[in-house]
Amino acid sequence: MRRTVYLALLSAVAIGLAATLSSGSARPGALADEGCTNHSLRGAYGFAVDGQAFGTSGQEVAEFADEGRILFDGHGNLTGTGTESLNGAINPIVFAGTYSVQSDCTGTATIQGGLTATLRFMLVEGGQEVNAIDTDPGVVAAGQIVKQQLAGCTNASFKGVYSFASTGSAFGPGGEAGDVAAFGRIVSDGHGHTTESSSTSFNGLQSADTQTGTYSVNPDCTGSATSIHHPSGNVDTVNFVIVEGGAEAKFIVTNPGAVFVGTVDKQPLGED
Numbered sequence: 001m002r003r004t005v006y007l008a009l010l011s012a013v014a015i016g017l018a019a020t021l022s023s024g025s026a027r028p029g030a031l032a033d034e035g036c037t038n039h040s041l042r043g044a045y046g047f048a049v050d051g052q053a054f055g056t057s058g059q060e061v062a063e064f065a066d067e068g069r070i071l072f073d074g075h076g077n078l079t080g081t082g083t084e085s086l087n088g089a090i091n092p093i094v095f096a097g098t099y100s101v102q103s104d105c106t107g108t109a110t111i112q113g114g115l116t117a118t119l120r121f122m123l124v125e126g127g128q129e130v131n132a133i134d135t136d137p138g139v140v141a142a143g144q145i146v147k148q149q150l151a152g153c154t155n156a157s158f159k160g161v162y163s164f165a166s167t168g169s170a171f172g173p174g175g176e177a178g179d180v181a182a183f184g185r186i187v188s189d190g191h192g193h194t195t196e197s198s199s200t201s202f203n204g205l206q207s208a209d210t211q212t213g214t215y216s217v218n219p220d221c222t223g224s225a226t227s228i229h230h231p232s233g234n235v236d237t238v239n240f241v242i243v244e245g246g247a248e249a250k251f252i253v254t255n256p257g258a259v260f261v262g263t264v265d266k267q268p269l270g271e272d
Contacts, residue, residue, distance in 0.1 A: 036105035040127055042074030044148040044220070046241035047082075048250035048261035050168065051134070051141025062087050063169050063176070065261040067252035069222055069241045070145065076100060078109070081222075083239045088171030088257035128244075149245040153221035157246050159190030166262030168253070170202070178203040180260060192216060196227060217242065224254075240264075 050065040068082015076098050084093045095113030101123070109119040109132075117139070121132035128149070133142040150157065165183045169176055184198035196211040213227035221242040228235055240251040246266065253260040 035103040036101050036107075036123060037103070038076045038099070038101050039074040040105065040123060041099065041101050041107070041130070042072045044151070045070045045072070045130070045145045046148060046221075046243040046250045047143065047145040048241075048252060048263060049141060049143035050259060050261050051139060054138045054140065056138070063171075063259045064141075065168065065252055065259045066093065067239060067241065067250055067261050068093065069148075069220065072099070078111070082241075083252050083254060085252065085254075085259045087176075088169075088259055090254050090256060090258075146243040146248060146250070148221055148241070148243050150221060150242065152219055153217045153223075153242060154219075155192045155215065155217050156190040157217055157221065157242055158188050158215065158223070158249065159246075160188060161267040162186040162188065162249070162264040163267065164251075164262050164264040166260065168258065168260030168262075171257045171259065177257070180258075182260075186264060188215070194225070194227070211236075225251075 046067075046069055048065075048067040050063070052060050053062040053064065055061045064087075065085045066082060068080050070078055070080035072078050077096075078099055079096045080094075082093050084091055093113055095111050097109055097111035099107060099109035101107040105123040107121050107123070109121065111117050111119070118135050119132045120135050121130050123130055128147045130145045131142075132145065163183075163185050165181075167179065167181045170178050170180055179202075181201045182198055183200075184196055186194055186196045188194045192214055194211075194213040194215060196213065197208070198211065199206070199208045209229050209232065211227040211229050213225055215223055215225035217223040223240050223242070225238045225240065226235060227238070235255075237254045238251050239254055240249045242249045248266065249264045251262055251264060
């Protein structure tokens, strides 16, 4: 839950910044030169972040991952939805909160989503991105929120060749089962179908395979996907949000037991 709050705050910051940039031909330093306000952070943003929570004696009590979409209204209010994994338990999240942007483009946010969290952040890249850290005691989490820069999405909004490289954890009935790293190449046809190849390390054991999959994109540029591994037949499920005008997508693996988020980046040249 803490992770969820953190993500909401981070996304809120990113949204306001993106709105300011889109409202004019702002150069990278323009926001700081002119002085930021709450209006500098408005619009829709996407995020995918992971982290840890520690108890008062210093022991780790949880690993979490969050992905979602945040809307900033430019007046200090934010709302969002997404998906959270807490020690591998996957749940949808809905959150709301407030934020305040200072003239130097730094700011703070508070999000309510079952628990309360606070963020410290800064608008960068002309408001297209927000760097943030969760300042709640016991939480170790920081990340970036990225503006969507598009609306009215369809399956065609996710078309082309993409790649990712991410790390995470896997949990079983007895607790954490191991650490995971994965690299992949995804070819999306823009009509809801993908072909993929990947390399994975689980506790240092290396493997490689291919996948075929399907996906569906919603009008708000969120979506879901399913991939079938060959020849094992294992299935992965993913939720995602498209950002940077379709050049990136933030994702979370929604298989029970997975604590795994990341970013897929579009290859600048080539369609297959």
